[in-house]
Amino acid sequence: MKTLQPLRGFRDIYPKEKGVQRFIYETVQKVADELGYESYDGPVVEPMDLYINKTSEELLNRQTFQIKDKKDQTLVLRPEMTPTLARMIATKAGELTLPLKLFNFGLRFRYEAPQKGRSREFNQADFDILGGEQLITDAEILKTLVELFLSLGSTQRDFKILISSRDLLNKILIREGLSEKTIPSLLKIIDDVDKISDKELDSRLNKLGLTKEDYSRIISSKIKPKDSEYFDKLLDLLGQYGIRDFIDINLSVVRGLDYYTDLVFEVKDLGEIKRSLGGGGRYKNLVSEYNSKVNVSGVGFAVSDVMIEEFLREKNLLPEISTKKTQVLVTVFPDLLNESVNAVKKLRENDISSELYLESDKKLDKQLKYADKNKIPYVLLIGNEEKEKNVVKLKNMKERTEETLTLNEVVKKLS
Amino acid sequence: MKTLQPLRGFRDIYPKEKGVQRFIYETVQKVADELGYESYDGPVVEPMDLYINKTSEELLNRQTFQIKDKKDQTLVLRPEMTPTLARMIATKAGELTLPLKLFNFGLRFRYEAPQKGRSREFNQADFDILGGEQLITDAEILKTLVELFLSLGSTQRDFKILISSRDLLNKILIREGLSEKTIPSLLKIIDDVDKISDKELDSRLNKLGLTKEDYSRIISSKIKPKDSEYFDKLLDLLGQYGIRDFIDINLSVVRGLDYYTDLVFEVKDLGEIKRSLGGGGRYKNLVSEYNSKVNVSGVGFAVSDVMIEEFLREKNLLPEISTKKTQVLVTVFPDLLNESVNAVKKLRENDISSELYLESDKKLDKQLKYADKNKIPYVLLIGNEEKEKNVVKLKNMKERTEETLTLNEVVKKLS
Numbered sequence: 001m002k003t004l005q006p007l008r009g010f011r012d013i014y015p016k017e018k019g020v021q022r023f024i025y026e027t028v029q030k031v032a033d034e035l036g037y038e039s040y041d042g043p044v045v046e047p048m049d050l051y052i053n054k055t056s057e058e059l060l061n062r063q064t065f066q067i068k069d070k071k072d073q074t075l076v077l078r079p080e081m082t083p084t085l086a087r088m089i090a091t092k093a094g095e096l097t098l099p100l101k102l103f104n105f106g107l108r109f110r111y112e113a114p115q116k117g118r119s120r121e122f123n124q125a126d127f128d129i130l131g132g133e134q135l136i137t138d139a140e141i142l143k144t145l146v147e148l149f150l151s152l153g154s155t156q157r158d159f160k161i162l163i164s165s166r167d168l169l170n171k172i173l174i175r176e177g178l179s180e181k182t183i184p185s186l187l188k189i190i191d192d193v194d195k196i197s198d199k200e201l202d203s204r205l206n207k208l209g210l211t212k213e214d215y216s217r218i219i220s221s222k223i224k225p226k227d228s229e230y231f232d233k234l235l236d237l238l239g240q241y242g243i244r245d246f247i248d249i250n251l252s253v254v255r256g257l258d259y260y261t262d263l264v265f266e267v268k269d270l271g272e273i274k275r276s277l278g279g280g281g282r283y284k285n286l287v288s289e290y291n292s293k294v295n296v297s298g299v300g301f302a303v304s305d306v307m308i309e310e311f312l313r314e315k316n317l318l319p320e321i322s323t324k325k326t327q328v329l330v331t332v333f334p335d336l337l338n339e340s341v342n343a344v345k346k347l348r349e350n351d352i353s354s355e356l357y358l359e360s361d362k363k364l365d366k367q368l369k370y371a372d373k374n375k376i377p378y379v380l381l382i383g384n385e386e387k388e389k390n391v392v393k394l395k396n397m398k399e400r401t402e403e404t405l406t407l408n409e410v411v412k413k414l415s
Numbered sequence: 416m417k418t419l420q421p422l423r424g425f426r427d428i429y430p431k432e433k434g435v436q437r438f439i440y441e442t443v444q445k446v447a448d449e450l451g452y453e454s455y456d457g458p459v460v461e462p463m464d465l466y467i468n469k470t471s472e473e474l475l476n477r478q479t480f481q482i483k484d485k486k487d488q489t490l491v492l493r494p495e496m497t498p499t500l501a502r503m504i505a506t507k508a509g510e511l512t513l514p515l516k517l518f519n520f521g522l523r524f525r526y527e528a529p530q531k532g533r534s535r536e537f538n539q540a541d542f543d544i545l546g547g548e549q550l551i552t553d554a555e556i557l558k559t560l561v562e563l564f565l566s567l568g569s570t571q572r573d574f575k576i577l578i579s580s581r582d583l584l585n586k587i588l589i590r591e592g593l594s595e596k597t598i599p600s601l602l603k604i605i606d607d608v609d610k611i612s613d614k615e616l617d618s619r620l621n622k623l624g625l626t627k628e629d630y631s632r633i634i635s636s637k638i639k640p641k642d643s644e645y646f647d648k649l650l651d652l653l654g655q656y657g658i659r660d661f662i663d664i665n666l667s668v669v670r671g672l673d674y675y676t677d678l679v680f681e682v683k684d685l686g687e688i689k690r691s692l693g694g695g696g697r698y699k700n701l702v703s704e705y706n707s708k709v710n711v712s713g714v715g716f717a718v719s720d721v722m723i724e725e726f727l728r729e730k731n732l733l734p735e736i737s738t739k740k741t742q743v744l745v746t747v748f749p750d751l752l753n754e755s756v757n758a759v760k761k762l763r764e765n766d767i768s769s770e771l772y773l774e775s776d777k778k779l780d781k782q783l784k785y786a787d788k789n790k791i792p793y794v795l796l797i798g799n800e801e802k803e804k805n806v807v808k809l810k811n812m813k814e815r816t817e818e819t820l821t822l823n824e825v826v827k828k829l830s
Contacts (some may be wrong), residue, residue, distance in 0.1 A: 004506055004705060007490065010458035012503045015517070018454045033740040034763070036770035039433045043425035043536055044459065044522060045480075045492070065460075067482035067490070070526070075422065075482070077460070088427045091419055097788045099773040102430070107459060107522070111485070121458055132773030136747065139756075140771060240756040290419060325448040332551065341554075341655040348449070355451035356555065358514040358547030373512045 009111075009120030015323040021123065023321055024152075024305045024312075025105055028125045031151050035144055037103035037127060042084035044107050048074045050083050054289060056256050065109040065120065077109035081126040082259070082283065082300065089130050089298070090290035098131030098296065101140075108304070119306065127280075128300030130287070135230075138263050138282065139237040141299045145267065145278075146243045152308065153317040159277065162250040163265040165231070166281070169251055172221045182208045190219070191254040194274070219252055234263075259283040263299060271314050278303030327414060328354040328378045329371040334361065339382045343392060343407055347380075350411045354380075371397055380410060424526075424535030430738035436538065438736055439567075439720045439727075440520055443540045446566050450559055452518035452542060457499035459522050463489045465498050469704060471671050480524040480535065492524035496541040497674070497698065497715065504545050504713070505705035513546030513711065516555075523719070534721065542695075543715030545702070550645075553678050553697065554652040556714045560682065560693075561658045567723065568732040574692065577665040578680040580646070581696070584666055587636045597623045605634070606669040609689070634667055649678075674698040678714065686729050693718030742829060743769040743793045744786040749776065754797045758807060758822055762795075765826045769795075786812055795825060 006012055013021065032039065045067075051060050065077040078084060081104050089096065108124045127144050129137045142161060149159050166187070173183050189204050196204070205215055231249060238244045255264045266279030280301025287296045312318040330344045337360055347354040355376070357367045364381070371379045381393040386404070394410055395402040405413070421427055428436065447454065460482075466475050480492040493499060496519050504511065523539045542559050544552045557576060564574050581602070588598050604619050611619075620630055646664060653659045670679045681694030695716025702711045727733040745759045752775055762769040770791070772782045779796070786794045796808040801819070809825055810817040820828070 004502060006458045006502075007460060007462055010460060012458070012499070012506070013456035014503065014507065015453035015455050018456050021456070022454060034766075034768045036739055036741040036768065038430035038738040039437060040430050041428035041433050041436070043421045043427070045422060045425060045524075045536070047422055065484075067484060069480075069482060084427070087419060087421075088429065091427070092429065097785060099785075101770070109460075121460070129773065133775055136752070136771065136773050136775065140773065237752070237756065240753050240760070242760055323453040324451055326451040337551070337652070338655050341652065345655070345657055351449075353449045353451065355516070356551065358544065358551050358555065360548060360551065370512060370514075 007120075011119060011121070016321075019321040019323045020309055020318065021305055023319065024308050025123070027151055028105060028148060028303075028308075029103075031144070031148050032103035032125075032127065035101070035140075035147060037101040037144075039103050039105075040085070040088070041104055041106060042078075042081070042088065044078050044109075046076050046078050046084065048076050050087065051076060051079075054083050054086075054259055054286060055080065056258050059110075059256065063110045063112045065111040079108055079110055080257075080302065081106070081108070081124065082128070082257075082286065082298075082302075085126070085128055085130075085300075086283070086286040086298070087290045089287050089296055090294050093287075093291065093294040093296065099137065100130045102126075102128045102130065123305040124302050125305070126300060126302045128298055130296050130298045134262070134282070134297065134299075135233055135237060137299050138234055139241060141280070141301060142238060142247065142265065143241050143243055145265075145280075145301055145303075146246045148303065149267065149277075152312060154311070154315055156245060158270055158315055159246075159311075160268050160270055161247050161265055162253045162268055163231075163247055163263060164249065164251050164253040165262050166254070166260055166264055167262045168227055168231070169254075171227060172251070173218065176218050176221060178208075178218075186210075186218075187254050189215075190252055191256050193252070221251065253279075255279055255281050257281075259286045259289075261285060265301070267303070269311060269314070273307075273310060273314055275307070277307050277311055322375045324374045324376065325353050326355045326374065326376045327352050328380050328410075329367070329374075329376045330354060330356050330380045331364065331367045331382065332357045332360045332362075333383060336360075336382055336384070336387060339387050343380055343382060346407055346411065347414075350415055352411065352414050368395075368397075378414065422535075426534060426536070431736075434736040434738045435724055435733065436720055438734065439723050440538070442566055443520060443563060443718075443723075444518075446559070446563050447518035447540075447542065450516070450555075450562060452516040452559075454518050454520075455500070455503070456519055456521060457493075457496070457503065459493050459524075461491050461493050461499060463491050465502065466491060466494075469498050469501075469674055469701060470495065471673050474525075474671065478525045478527045480526040494523055494525055495672075495717065496521070496523070496539065497543070497672075497701065497713075497717075500541070500543055500545075500715075501698070501701040501713070502705045504702050504711055505709050508702075508706065508709040508711065514552065515545045517541075517543045517545065538720040539717050540720070541715060541717045543713055545711050545713045549677070549697070549712065549714075550648055550652060552714050553649055554656060556695070556716060557653060557662065557680065558656050558658055560680075560695075560716055560718075561661045563718065564682065564692075567727060568734075569726070569730055571660060573685055573730055574661075574726075575683050575685055576662050576680055577668045577683055578646075578662055578678060579664065579666050579668040580677050581669070581675055581679055582677045583642055583646070584669075586642060587666070588633065591633050591636060593623075593633075601625075601633075602669050604630075605667055606671050608667070636666065668694075670694055670696050672696075674701045674704075676700060680716070682718070684726060684729070688722075688725060688729055690722070692722050692726055737790045739789045739791065740768050741770045741789065741791045742767050743795050743825075744782070744789075744791045745769060745771050745795045746779065746782045746797065747772045747775045748798060751775075751797055751799070751802060754802050758795055758797060761822055761826065762829075765830055767826065767829050783810075783812075793829065 104126045260281035261284040262282040264281035267277040282299040284297045330340050332340045344356045379395040479494050519541045675696035676699040677697040679696035682692040697714040699712045745755050747755045759771045794810040
């Protein structure tokens with residue numbers, strides 16, 4: 001049978017795995033709500049033009065899921081959210097009260113070789129602040145990122161946020177003698193350095209007239225006091241926020257997207273995970289690319305649920321997740337269906353989450369097994385004897401005890 | 416600027432509209448949790464083969480968003496969830512404990528002329544029960560549908576569930592003299608009758624050798640006692656569930672999808688909305704279409720967030736939704752940033768959802784306006800005077816009152 005599999009890089013998500021996704025989504029959404037971010041959303045299919053000259057060329061040409069519609073137009077399954085958000089701000093700038101703190105959790109698509117932590121379809125949380133003062137919003141977005149990882153149960157020992165500034169790096173590179181024209185290529189090399197071979201590194205540096213020694217010297221350039229005035233202020237403010245110890249300055253952080261201008265940052269696992277857990281930066285000019293009359297600077301970051309899950313598993317922080325919220329399973333036996341329906345109705349009316357077993361011809365054993373398998377803590381049993389006496393049996397599945405009660409007593413006990 | 420708009424039929428969803436979507440999602444998810452449904456998910460992009468000969472031909476050929484990938488394969492943006500679910504059950508039948516109650520809320524796509532209540536991208540809630548006894552699971556799925564609409568705040572006066580049975584309708588049509596071969600075309604006519612012109616109705620009936628009078632007679636055929644044994648039992652059980660009054664038998668309900676076999680049903684608004692609010696039915700053979708060794712009967716329904724929203728608006732049931740959960744806005748003034756950060760930090764540590772205003776050079780008026788606009792109930796104000804006295808001002812934005820307190824007193828008051 002040929003249609004049994006999802007497309008390559010896509011997954012059927014059974015309840016156990018969906019439970020993990022829900023846990024991540026709900027944790028992240030709670031952080032967004034508590035820190036005052038408003039939720040928004042946008043299309044998962046976008047016109048190609050939205051991304052051209054904005055997102056990185058590599059992302060667009062090699063990693064984007066491009067599709068054609070019936071009219072043979074090229075569309076894109078959205079690889080990231082920021083261009084959509086920038087369009088939204090550019091379109092309605094006049095009606096929006098800035099500054100805005102915005103949050104989205106939704107699907108993203110990348111057309112790349114499927115591997116661990118990289119499926120072609122995944123969910124991503126995006127936090128962004130549009131407008132506001134650069135210093136305060138940079139601090140607030142970093143605070144949000146720290147809060148997100150703390151809310152997942154990790155601590156200062158588990159992760160670090162590496163920050164840099166494209167603007168500052170530019171200045172340093174010019175001081176080191178690089179021409180403005182060479183800088184974008186060098187930034188690309190810095191961003192790729194962990195992914196490419198020594199040979200490729202050599203060859204790409206050669207094209208810029210640089211040696212490996214030049215490269216090492218450039219990368220380890222010291223930030224001079226004058227350069228770092230902004231960083232000093234930012235670090236002070238992060239100290240006030242109580243998160244200074246989560247932050248390191250690291251000039252090798254570049255982030256791949258073309259639209260970042262000033263602050264860039266990423267989250268690094270202090271354990272075994274090599275790839276960055278997520279990151280972001282400031283995009284000073286992106287909104288005005290969509291509407292030259294609107295000049296709103298933004299700063300934001302994105303973290304995927306796939307990376308969060310990998311992180312939680314590595315740290316052993318994933319809680320036991322029950323895929324069902326049911327408190328009581330009510331058994332069903334032939335000729336006693338009405339009594340069982342009546343019991344489940346009464347429980348539900350009293351907001352006790354309950355289920356009727358769905359087959360009246362199955363033995364008690366099988367019904368109990370269903371409760372066990374689904375981690376339902378109580379089974380309410382009505383047999384002929386119970387019916388006659390107008391009582392029910394309540395089994396506690398964990399403690400393997402049971403008691404005979406009236407239905408009202410059950411409601412009182414479990415409410 | 417040409418890229419400013421989303422694709423035709425797709426929408427940017429600003430916080431206000433997203434707030435409505437979240438309200439609908441959270442209400443529906445709660446119903447799923449309380450009635451014991453487990454959440455699952457699947458890809459939004461599927462191979463064309465998944466749908467061929469399963470979903471309706473009309474849906475597949477005319478209303479499906481078909482796309483081509485880089486290898487020129489035809490893929491489909493999923494128009495509905497049931498085929499994906501059936502594949503999931505067919506693939507892992509051995510590992511799953513049946514009966515299963517499953518819930519998904521996610522994106523669906525239809526390539527149709529965008530109009531009110533019909534965007535090309537929307538969210539749909541799908542509830543399904545796989546396995547179990549036909550009578551009990553039919554009743555449970557109808558109970559779920561009633562519960563869903565009650566949980567949205569509507570009552571028996573607002574909606575009705577019309578039920579029919581394809582199986583029973585088949586029997587009646589044969590008794591009325593129709594050939595087995597004509598029946599699918601006649602079902603299609605019954606399903607389309609509200610959408611087509613009188614002329615088209617005539618012409619389509621003619622092709623089957625029927626007149627309009629035949630059609631009227633067939634549609635109003637009485638169910639004979641022998642036919643309706645199953646319906647009688649079902650209605651009895653729905654009586655036990657306490658939802659009998661929500662249900663009408665109506666043989667003109669067919670539902671468009673090819674895979675329905677027995678029970679079919681839809682929700683009808685008792686007000687002004689003509690189109691069905693959602694519906695579903697039993698699909699006895701769909702799972703085995705994907706794996707002939709697995710014989711699991713399913714029953715389920717789907718309701719879109721677009722139709723729910725239209726229904727809520729018509730009934731005036733949509734509550735006032737605040738897009739921000741923030742309780743306190745902390746003001747920021749030049750040279751007092753540290754004090755403000757300290758205050759917001761303290762509030763957040765005490766689980767009081769708070770925000771720092773993000774621009775230190777803005778006058779108090781503008782900061783208060785931000786709180787008003789975002790419906791933030793309290794503003795915490797620290798000026799030079801407050802700093803000196805080590806107190807803060809707490810403004811109640813609704814009652815337009817203010818008091819001077821220590822930070823600890825604020826925490827105590829708002830916790």
